[in-house]
Amino acid sequence: MRKVLLVLIFTFSLFANENYKISTQIEVSGLVENILKLDVKELEKMSYFKSGSTPVVCMSGETKDNVESYEGVLLKDIIDKAIIKSRE
Known part of the structure; x- marks a missing residue:
C-alpha cells in the first residue's frame, strides 16, 4: 500500500509542474554504435x-490476473537496431 501511495504522489507531482512536457520520442544512446532517436511514426514502421x-x-x-493480449515493438528489435558495443 505504501508503494502505491508513493507512486501516486510522484505521478501527481509530475503533472503539477506547468513546464512538464510529454515526450513523443525515445532515445537509445550510450554504449551503442548507432544513437537512435525514434518517434511514434518511426516505431509504427x-x-x-x-x-x-x-x-x-x-x-x-x-x-493474479490475465491479459487478453498486448502489442508493440519489441525492445530487442530497438536494441538490435542501435547495435550494442561489446567490451572485449
Whole structure:
C-alpha cells in the first residue's frame, strides 16, 4: 500500500509542474554504435509483436490476473537496431 501511495504522489507531482512536457520520442544512446532517436511514426514502421493471452504472475508464483493480449515493438528489435558495443 505504501508503494502505491508513493507512486501516486510522484505521478501527481509530475503533472503539477506547468513546464512538464510529454515526450513523443525515445532515445537509445550510450554504449551503442548507432544513437537512435525514434518517434511514434518511426516505431509504427517497425515490425511489432502481438501476444496471445498472458497470465500476470506475482513473485510468489500466484497468478493474479490475465491479459487478453498486448502489442508493440519489441525492445530487442530497438536494441538490435542501435547495435550494442561489446567490451572485449
